[in-house]
Amino acid sequence: MQRSLGALHEAAKQCQVPYATVARSKEGMALWAERGDTYTCWAMTGIRLFGRTNRNGMTMEMRVD
Numbered sequence: 001m002q003r004s005l006g007a008l009h010e011a012a013k014q015c016q017v018p019y020a021t022v023a024r025s026k027e028g029m030a031l032w033a034e035r036g037d038t039y040t041c042w043a044m045t046g047i048r049l050f051g052r053t054n055r056n057g058m059t060m061e062m063r064v065d
Helices: 005-014 039-043
Strands: 019-025 028-033 049-054 057-063
Touching: none
Parallel strands: none
Antiparallel strands: 019 028, 028 057, 049 057
């Protein structure tokens, strides 16, 4: 079941995650955050998490399933 963009924002707000960008990709919507210490909280929202490394270091990607 697809979650709405608002649901992504609300999940981040509840977890006090300072998100940087919400983007739409072929896999769906993704929320990019600046913190990597929110696995537990995000996992509870039912939204899958992925860790990626870029030139700035670690970022978290919260995807919509």
